[in-house]
Amino acid sequence: MNNEKIKAVMDEVASETAERDELIQCIAIALLAKKNLFILGDTGQAKSHCINLFRKRITDAKQFERLMSKQTDEEQLFGRLDLSSIIPGNMPFDELAKDVSYSVKLGEVQKAYKEYEIDGRTESLEKAHKLAKELSDIKEIICSVKDSAPKVITEDKIPDSHIVFLDEIFKANDGILNSLLTALNERVYTNEGQTVSIPVISFFSASNEIPDFSEIENQILKPLYDRFDLKVVTEYVSDRDNRLNILKKKQKSTVNANPTTITLSELMTMQNEVKCVKVPDSINELMDDILCALRKKDIHISDRKFFNYTPIVQAAAYIRGSDTVSVEDLLILTNYFWTKPTERETISTALTEICANPIKSRIDDLIAMADEAFEDFKSNSTNNRAFTKARKELLKVYTDLQAIECVYDTDRESVNTASEQLENISKQICQMAEFTIVPLSEMYAQEL
Structure with missing residues (x-):
């Protein structure tokens, strides 16, 4: 596992800033998991500084940075149309250079001209001129037989970059939103009918405000905001x-004379290692409990977001030096789940409580389900169907309770106590319906 370098970079960036551990961890996770990161904070809070300190240590990655404004156009972000590609009978030089015949003849022309520059002889000039005419003829033939679609010059723009920082992204004008959306979400760019993949690993952005998406003029920016997986x-x-x-x-103007650096190849190796971090079934089950708990607290989490949480926690475990996701790695999901800043505390508290004692949280949820089934039955206790339904639901809860894996004796004691609670509820239901009392433990044993 090659996580030592990413940890060293995190430590160095942390030493050059203050109280930015959460942000630094999210930057690292974004790069390892190929996610996008948005930072919300007032001016002068080292948002851009942290990003720049981190990304400059990815040595050979191509980087693009732009302060967005209403005047920022598509050419400034994605490149401009190569006019030579739309002139009839012409073709961009880099396309011509791919033809072997053209490249060989071009070399001959260059060699002949150098000879003329040295000796100045008429014969040398005539030779160069003859070769140049042959080169022109080859170009004419190539342009007539080969299709040349309009081409966009993307050098040093987003389609040519690995790490992109778009400061104040919500100031972007409407004309470039579609291109930005597909770039952030699908990592592709379409121009002049051609769609090309772009190599961007992560998009970063920072702002001192989130637009009010309830306002009509800001609604068009909501999909852009949603494209940022992590938020700080x-x-x-x-x-x-x-x-x-x-x-x-x-x-003191102290400067780290020998900062830790990571090559693009090393980063890609780390990304592949992150994908190999194992996610136990118990973590997925706990995540489902977390999802249900947050939705009960009116935190909107879409199925798409829930089903794609894995790379985030894999990266967190990788940074920690583990090949398996554990409960503590789930705490980073506060930065993944919140949409409104006001949701952060609710999500963080729920994650902390559930992750601190996942078994207790699971038991509490099951008891709550049993209580709900009991209340439903009490509202219609004379109905035989209501009795059958309540007993079936209680048996399912009891079965789920017995399936909890207990590592410690205290956990087993909690399960036993909860089992007694369920038996008591079942007994009350039987008495109210005037049915023979059959313990849930017997019904459970019969189904095994």
């Missing part, structure tokens, strides 16, 4: 010692 909120440095520490470093 920054605050001003709150601790006095941290502020003084950064202040002293700036006054």
Whole structure:
């Protein structure tokens, strides 16, 4: 596992900033999991600084940065049309150079002209001129027999980049939104009818506000916001010692003379290793509990978002140095699940409570289901169908309870206590319906 370098970069960036551990971890996870990251915070909170400190350590990755405004156009982001590609009988030079005959003849012309520059003889010039005429004829033939679709020059633009930082992305004008959306979501760019894949690993953006998407003029920006998988909120440095520490470093102008760097090849190797991190069934089951708990708290989490949580926690486990996702790696999902900043505390609290004691959380959910079944029965206790339905639901809850894997004696005791609660509820239902009491444990044993 090659996680030591990414951890070293994280530590170095953290040492040059203050109270930005959450942001730094999310930057690392975004790069490892090929996700997009949005940072919300007031001006002067080192949002861009953290991103730049991190991404400059990815040494041979092509990078693109742009401060967005209403004047930012598609050419500035994605490149401009190569006019030579739309002139009849013409073709861009780099396309011509792919033809072997053209390349060989071009070499001969260049060699002949160099000879003329050296000796200045008429014979040398005539030779170069003759070869140039032959080169022109070859070009004419190539342009007549080969299709040349309009081409966009994308060098040093988004389609030519691995890491992209679009500051204040919500200031983008409507004319470039579609191109941005497909680039962020699908990693493709379409121009002049041609769709090409782009090599971007992660898009980063920062802003001091999130648009009010309930306003008609801002609704068009909502899909753009949704394309950012991870989100972080920054605050001003709150601790006095941290502020003084950064202040002293700036006054001394200390510079890390030998920063840790990661090559693009090394990063890709890490990304492949992240994909191999195992996700136990128990984690997926716990995640389903988390999903249900958050939805009960009116946190909107789509199925698409839930089903795609895996790379985030795999990257968190990888950074930690583990080949298997554990409960503690799920805490990063606060930054994955929130849409409104006001949701952060609710999500974080729920994740912490459930992850701190997942078995207790699972038992509580099952008891809540049993209580709900009991309440439904009490509202119609004289109906035989209601009795059958309640007993069936209680048996399912009891079965799920027995399926909980207990590592510690205290966990088994909790399961036993919950089993007694279920038996008590079942007994009350039987008495109210005037049916013979059959313990859930016997019914469960019969189904095994």
